[in-house]
Amino acid sequence: MNFPVYRARRLRASEGLRRMVRQTRLSVDNLVMPCFVVHGKGIRKEIRSMPGRFHLSIDELVKEVEEAKALGIPAILLFGIPKIKDELGSESYAKDGIIQMAVAEIKARVPDIVVITDLCLCEYVASGHCGIVRNGRVVNDETLELLARIALSQAEAGADVVAPSDMMDGRVGAIRRVLDEAGFSDTAIMSYSAKYASSFYSPFREAADCAPRFSDRASYQLDIANSDEALREIQLDIAEGADIVMVKPALAYLDLIFRVKEETGYPVAAYSVSGEYSMIKAASSLGFLDEKRAVLETLTCIKRAGADIIITYFARDVAKWLG
Numbered sequence: 001m002n003f004p005v006y007r008a009r010r011l012r013a014s015e016g017l018r019r020m021v022r023q024t025r026l027s028v029d030n031l032v033m034p035c036f037v038v039h040g041k042g043i044r045k046e047i048r049s050m051p052g053r054f055h056l057s058i059d060e061l062v063k064e065v066e067e068a069k070a071l072g073i074p075a076i077l078l079f080g081i082p083k084i085k086d087e088l089g090s091e092s093y094a095k096d097g098i099i100q101m102a103v104a105e106i107k108a109r110v111p112d113i114v115v116i117t118d119l120c121l122c123e124y125v126a127s128g129h130c131g132i133v134r135n136g137r138v139v140n141d142e143t144l145e146l147l148a149r150i151a152l153s154q155a156e157a158g159a160d161v162v163a164p165s166d167m168m169d170g171r172v173g174a175i176r177r178v179l180d181e182a183g184f185s186d187t188a189i190m191s192y193s194a195k196y197a198s199s200f201y202s203p204f205r206e207a208a209d210c211a212p213r214f215s216d217r218a219s220y221q222l223d224i225a226n227s228d229e230a231l232r233e234i235q236l237d238i239a240e241g242a243d244i245v246m247v248k249p250a251l252a253y254l255d256l257i258f259r260v261k262e263e264t265g266y267p268v269a270a271y272s273v274s275g276e277y278s279m280i281k282a283a284s285s286l287g288f289l290d291e292k293r294a295v296l297e298t299l300t301c302i303k304r305a306g307a308d309i310i311i312t313y314f315a316r317d318v319a320k321w322l323g
């Protein structure tokens with residue numbers, strides 16, 4: 001079809017026409033709200049690197065989750081900040097660990113929200129790595145047992161979905177087996193399948209105090225230059241029993257979101273990470289960007305690329321804007 005028979009501007013002439021032909025609609029149903037939970041009471045402390053996001057004690061977290069539910073947000077993703085960090089990250093699987101207590105309290109007080117627990121060691125171990133360290137190396141198979149143990153304790157506390165974010169090989173299978181053996185066959189796994197070694201996690205590492213104490217995460221997270229490898233990771237996780245697969249970060253990785261959706265047809269989660277949040281926050285606080293428009297644009301484009309689920313620190317704002 002050629003001009004002047006086809007005039008693309010015809011259907012852009014009014015908001016009514018634009019609404020009729022709009023293909024992608026961001027909805028509150030797409031959103032997952034990440035939260036950082038800390039020990040203590042009455043704590044609501046702003047995170048320096050993530051303006052507008054807070055460290056919350058469980059009582060304050062419950063209020064935040066109640067508000068999220070009232071806004072129609074279907075799910076939250078919980079990150080725990082432990083009291084102490086040790087060799088084996090013992091608080092990560094403790095009955096009275098910060099996550100276990102937070103999940104139990106939310107399940108009791110805000111029953112109908114989906115509770116997803118991030119499943120990793122880096123916040124809990126002294127090394128800041130996502131696995132057990134032996135002779136300066138992050139060891140894979142030994143870490144799997146520990147991850148499965150954490151998954152079980154999170155499921156016992158009441159988590160609906162566990163979300164392994166460590167990038168060890170074989171962890172989805174190890175977690176699925178342990179959950180099934182213990183009778184938690186209905187606990188779902190949202191796997192951080194294609195998690196890249198990205199610079200965009202920096203604000204989060206300050207928020208969760210989980211920066212590696214030596215070296216970096218390049219020996220387990222994906223090389224930013226690769227995409228075929230991400231597809232292999234995704235296929236492996238699906239074969240091992242992942243229910244939802246994730247691409248992370250989101251904004252610079254839209255090609256991956258597209259490919260994963262096209263090639264698997266699985267529910268795809270995209271994690272719009274802390275750096276994506278803080279970039280918009282910083283630029284808009286200086287008047288360089290319109291925060292609301294920039295957020296709605298990036299999230300709509302993440303959905304357009306193929307994401308079904310979008311994890312975003314803007315979830316609350318977006319729910320209000322769309323409301």
Ligand code: PBG
Nearest residue numbers: 120122165200201204273274275
């Ligand atoms: C833990 C974890 C990280 C993030 C989510 N889970 C940090 C990392 O891998 O260094 C990043 C989230 C964000 O930046 O918003 N493994």
